[in-house]
Amino acid sequence: MPDTPDSPSERKRGSGVRLVYDALRxxxxxxxxxxxxxxxxVALAERFGMSxxxxxxxxxxxxxxxxxxxxxxxSAIVANIDFLNLHHFFDAMxxxxxxxxRLAALNRSDADLATIRACQAxxxxxxxxxxxxxxxxxxxxxxxxIADAGGNPYYIAFxxxxxxxxxxxxxLYYQSYxxxxxxxxxxxxxxxxxxxxxxxxxxxxRLGRAHADQIIRQIQSFFARDRREDVPL
Amino acid sequence: MPDTPDSPSERKRGSGVRLVYDALRxxxxxxxxxxxxxxxxVALAERFGMSxxxxxxxxxxxxxxxxxxxxxxxSAIVANIDFLNLHHFFDAMxxxxxxxxRLAALNRSDADLATIRACQAxxxxxxxxxxxxxxxxxxxxxxxxIADAGGNPYYIAFxxxxxxxxxxxxxLYYQSYxxxxxxxxxxxxxxxxxxxxxxxxxxxxRLGRAHADQIIRQIQSFFARDRREDVPL
DNA sequence: TGTATTTTCCCTGTCGACAAAAATTTTGAT
DNA sequence: ATCAAAATTTTTGTCGACAGGGAAAATACA
Numbered sequence: 001m002p003d004t005p006d007s008p009s010e011r012k013r014g015s016g017v018r019l020v021y022d023a024l025r026x027x028x029x030x031x032x033x034x035x036x037x038x039x040x041x042v043a044l045a046e047r048f049g050m051s052x053x054x055x056x057x058x059x060x061x062x063x064x065x066x067x068x069x070x071x072x073x074x075s076a077i078v079a080n081i082d083f084l085n086l087h088h089f090f091d092a093m094x095x096x097x098x099x100x101x102r103l104a105a106l107n108r109s110d111a112d113l114a115t116i117r118a119c120q121a122x123x124x125x126x127x128x129x130x131x132x133x134x135x136x137x138x139x140x141x142x143x144x145x146i147a148d149a150g151g152n153p154y155y156i157a158f159x160x161x162x163x164x165x166x167x168x169x170x171x172l173y174y175q176s177y178x179x180x181x182x183x184x185x186x187x188x189x190x191x192x193x194x195x196x197x198x199x200x201x202x203x204x205x206r207l208g209r210a211h212a213d214q215i216i217r218q219i220q221s222f223f224a225r226d227r228r229e230d231v232p233l
Numbered sequence: 234m235p236d237t238p239d240s241p242s243e244r245k246r247g248s249g250v251r252l253v254y255d256a257l258r259x260x261x262x263x264x265x266x267x268x269x270x271x272x273x274x275v276a277l278a279e280r281f282g283m284s285x286x287x288x289x290x291x292x293x294x295x296x297x298x299x300x301x302x303x304x305x306x307x308s309a310i311v312a313n314i315d316f317l318n319l320h321h322f323f324d325a326m327x328x329x330x331x332x333x334x335r336l337a338a339l340n341r342s343d344a345d346l347a348t349i350r351a352c353q354a355x356x357x358x359x360x361x362x363x364x365x366x367x368x369x370x371x372x373x374x375x376x377x378x379i380a381d382a383g384g385n386p387y388y389i390a391f392x393x394x395x396x397x398x399x400x401x402x403x404x405l406y407y408q409s410y411x412x413x414x415x416x417x418x419x420x421x422x423x424x425x426x427x428x429x430x431x432x433x434x435x436x437x438x439r440l441g442r443a444h445a446d447q448i449i450r451q452i453q454s455f456f457a458r459d460r461r462e463d464v465p466l
Numbered sequence: 467t468g469t470a471t472t473t474t475c476c477c478t479g480t481c482g483a484c485a486a487a488a489a490t491t492t493t494g495a496t
Numbered sequence: 497a498t499c500a501a502a503a504t505t506t507t508t509g510t511c512g513a514c515a516g517g518g519a520a521a522a523t524a525c526a
Contacts, residue, residue: 013305013306013485013486013487013508013509013510014305014306014508014509016509016510017509040477041477041478042476042477042478050510050511051510051511051512052478052511052512053286053509053510053511054509054510056290056478056479057289057293057509060290060293060294060297061293061297063297064293064294064296064297064298065297066390072246072247072478072479072517073246073247073477073478073479073516073517073518074477074478074517074518074519075477075478076478082386085386088384088385088386088387088388089387091385091387091388092385092387092388095332099328151321152321152324152325153315153318153321154321154322154324154325154391154394154395155321155324155325157299158387158391161387162387246478246479246480246515246516246517247478247479249479249480250479273507274507274508275506275507275508283480283481284480284481284482285481285482285508286479286480286481287479287480289508289509290479305487305508305509306486306487306488306507306508306509307487307488307489307507307508308507308508309508
């Protein structure tokens with residue numbers, strides 16, 4: 001149990017919130033805590049050996065990022081996934097894939113390219129190892145690095161939120177389908193890197209859009225197939 | 234003094250945070266609290282007749298929206314405006330003007346159009362009255378209504394953040410230039426409404442971009458002129 | 467036995483207090 | 497008089513406790 005520290009009171013002054021924030025965030029994004037799960041403040045406080053105050057602070061930050069929903073006078077719950085309005089999410093994801101990749105082609109530095117390549121190497125390693133969780137996390141890091149290369153802090157912040165939401169969706173997908181992996185994604189990433197390095201804005205736009213379409217098609221086919229299987233014999 | 238309620242303890246259970254949150258937010262967006270102003274928790278607590286806890290909660294929410302910056306173990310301050318990277322803000326604003334207006338042309342309902350027209354009427358009234366603060370607030374409401382008509386919650390949330398940042402910039406502009414008002418904005422708004430009603434996506438895109446360019450040019454000329462005046466004789 | 471009402475219990479929202487960290491002032495030495 | 501070090505003050509981060517609200521449980525009634 002890595003959660004309970006050996007000496008509960010021997011913690012640095014501002015680190016308690018970060019601790020529970022990071023833990024909760026990971027568990028939400030990896031669906032350890034499924035959407036709708038009620039979050040008990042006292043349970044968390046006991047689990048991390050601290051008072052309710054820093055727990056509440058962490059929950060507020062998560063609520064600000066849309067990962068938990070706080071009902072007045074009632075327990076906070078893990079934010080639900082709005083399956084009926086997924087197309088809105090797909091729209092936003094496609095737009096931000098395109099915009100961030102375009103900007104990266106314009107503003108990338110050598111250090112940015114090195115970081116992007118390192119993320120891509122980690123992603124390829126995760127695909128090779130058939131590690132679905134690592135794939136999801138490294139894919140997010142890859143696109144976050146591209147957004148960083150673009151340099152627009154507004155786009156970066158918004159894109160991170162969209163990517164986090166997508167991380168939950170992908171986790172749902174991979175945990176249901178025995179971690180089947182799309183090899184083509186690795187190649188698409190390589191093409192994107194090449195286009196960014198070449199500074200080809202229009203090519204980056206097309207590749208970003210195609211990449212988004214690819215992921216969206218996978219998610220959509222997953223939900224469509226899931227619906228068919230729900231039909232009783 | 235509308236802040237201090239008559240009976241401090243006669244307040245509904247969850248309304249304390251909303252109270253100080255709304256008040257702080259307005260004062261930040263209208264530059265009553267200029268960027269960099271330190272925020273004293275105990276002063277706010279005394280001002281609103283409550284404990285530090287709800288004040289802290291409101292500050293956390295504002296920090297999550299990027300309106301205040303919290304330094305560890307030090308006083309929180311009103312978020313600074315990054316004048317050196319304004320072009321990033323302009324990029325984001327232009328993109329969201331275009332995207333939300335396009336989407337509104339696709340998804341607008343009659344109720345949406347009525348809301349948009351109502352906002353435009355309020356904006357025109359503010360221009361007529363030469364009320365700069367009302368102009369800024371109603372302009373924001375106008376574009377927020379367009380985003381609502383589009384219906385994409387991701388775009389709506391992001392656009393609201395961008396609009397709030399722009400509200401601070403515009404406030405800076407108008408309070409310096411004796412509230413001189415650009416009449417052309419009213420006409421541009423009318424054109425946008427007509428394009429949305431006609432469902433002309435491409436026209437909405439062009440108008441949204443032109444509208445953003447117009448506002449950006451105003452802000453840029455303001456800063457350019459300000460810089461010239463800084464040259465000593 | 468099923469439903470409406472009351473009671474109990476659990477959980478959140480708020481408060482006052484204390485401890486740690488930073489800012490400020492005071493003290494001391496050269 | 498100037499600068500460094502120590503003491504004081506101020507302010508934040510955390511804690512335990514209490515009160516209010518809602519939900520579940522218990523009771524009453526048809």
